[in-house]
Amino acid sequence: MNLEGKTALVTGASRGIGKAIALELACHGADVAVNYAGNEQKAKEVADEIQAMGRRSFIVQCDISDSDAVQAMVKETVAQFGRLDILVNNAGITRDNLIMRMKDQEWDDVINTNLKGVFLCTKAVTRQMMKQRSGRIINISSVVGRIGNAGQANYTAAKAGVIGLTKASARELAARGITVNAIAPGFIATDMTDKLPAEAKEQLIGQIPLGTLGDTADIAAAAAFLASDGAKYITGQVLGVDGGMAM
Amino acid sequence: MADVLERVTKIIVDRLGVEESQINLDAKFKEDLGADSLDVVELVMELEDEFDMEISDDDAENITTVGDAVTYINSKN
Numbered sequence: 001m002n003l004e005g006k007t008a009l010v011t012g013a014s015r016g017i018g019k020a021i022a023l024e025l026a027c028h029g030a031d032v033a034v035n036y037a038g039n040e041q042k043a044k045e046v047a048d049e050i051q052a053m054g055r056r057s058f059i060v061q062c063d064i065s066d067s068d069a070v071q072a073m074v075k076e077t078v079a080q081f082g083r084l085d086i087l088v089n090n091a092g093i094t095r096d097n098l099i100m101r102m103k104d105q106e107w108d109d110v111i112n113t114n115l116k117g118v119f120l121c122t123k124a125v126t127r128q129m130m131k132q133r134s135g136r137i138i139n140i141s142s143v144v145g146r147i148g149n150a151g152q153a154n155y156t157a158a159k160a161g162v163i164g165l166t167k168a169s170a171r172e173l174a175a176r177g178i179t180v181n182a183i184a185p186g187f188i189a190t191d192m193t194d195k196l197p198a199e200a201k202e203q204l205i206g207q208i209p210l211g212t213l214g215d216t217a218d219i220a221a222a223a224a225f226l227a228s229d230g231a232k233y234i235t236g237q238v239l240g241v242d243g244g245m246a247m
Numbered sequence: 248m249a250d251v252l253e254r255v256t257k258i259i260v261d262r263l264g265v266e267e268s269q270i271n272l273d274a275k276f277k278e279d280l281g282a283d284s285l286d287v288v289e290l291v292m293e294l295e296d297e298f299d300m301e302i303s304d305d306d307a308e309n310i311t312t313v314g315d316a317v318t319y320i321n322s323k324n
């Protein structure tokens with residue numbers, strides 16, 4: 001897999017899955033813009049690591065639910081790199097609650113970041129990718145967007161929404177040489193899943209045919225493949241990387 | 248005006264693969280020149296580059312004919 005000469009923007013790349021994806025893309029030769037929301041120090045560490053591999057990298061603070069900020073972020077990325085080949089829509093949050101208890105704010109926050117944020121970033125890169133007549137957009141959905149999850153109505157709706165958005169944008173952009181695919185991770189060991197109580201984790205593992213949590217490298221490998229030339233004939237697909245949870 | 252029309256015409260011919268003879272101020276991008284919605288978006292993007300201006304989404308929606316584009320560009324220059 002060779003991504004030399006390609007440039008990428010990864011949202012939420014300061015930690016967890018996004019960080020692993022940013023490093024993996026760089027490892028295959030891509031230059032990578034590292035987006036983060038608040039964790040500047042962590043983001044800097046990722047960019048430093050990428051530069052140490054001999055690739056270009058910079059950090060860019062942006063709340064992906066803010067339309068103006070997203071446009072500025074993409075503008076800066078294109079200005080720094082001269083082009084934009086790969087967008088990975090990874091940033092996401094959880095605000096878990098039972099539907100009965102869920103506050104409007106919890107619903108809105110998750111939809112705004114996890115769904116609207118993906119739309120805004122996709123919209124913002126489309127102009128550049130259309131001009132190039134090539135591009136790869138990779139959206140990080142979730143297994144729960146395919147099979148549902150109690151206590152995560154907001155998150156599940158957003159992640160199922162991302163799958164719909166992936167398919168609509170894949171159809172809209174195909175004629176311009178842009179592919180759009182989603183990855184649906186299962187339960188991956190990150191800060192996000194660290195928050196779960198031990199009991200809930202045990203129970204979850206029982207639902208995973210392969211019997212363990214995944215790690216961020218599993219998602220990063222799938223993202224690098226979808227960004228590579230080998231995936232040029234794949235668009236509008238949802239790739240489950242979930243230990244077999246959804247089949 | 249003539250110069251703007253010439254430059255706009257060249258972009259349309261290149262982008263939509265139509266004959267120069269098909270282009271007049273009343274020609275509609277979609278109905279007369281065979282463009283789809285995405286072609287029109289791209290056309291507007293190229294006009295922005297060619298004339299070094301930004302065309303807002305609202306303004307872009309009102310540009311449906313060759314004449315609309317020429318008038319818009321002239322009004323901004």
Ligand SMILES: NC(=O)c1ccc[n+]([C@@H]2O[C@H](COP(=O)([O-])OP(=O)(O)OC[C@H]3O[C@@H](n4cnc5c(N)ncnc54)[C@H](OP(=O)(O)O)[C@@H]3O)[C@@H](O)[C@H]2O)c1
Nearest residue numbers: 012014015016017037038039063064091092142188190192
């Ligand atoms: N972990 C899992 O098991 C799992 C499973 C399925 C899907 N996913 C999805 O995978 C993605 C990454 O998850 P993760 O587990 O790696 O999460 P994480 O460890 O909690 O990291 C979240 C990342 O997103 C960034 N972020 C949060 N809100 C943002 C905003 N409004 N604008 C820009 N960046 C923002 C954070 O930046 P700061 O560091 O600056 O806060 C951080 O880099 C998410 O979309 C998640 O839904 C995860």
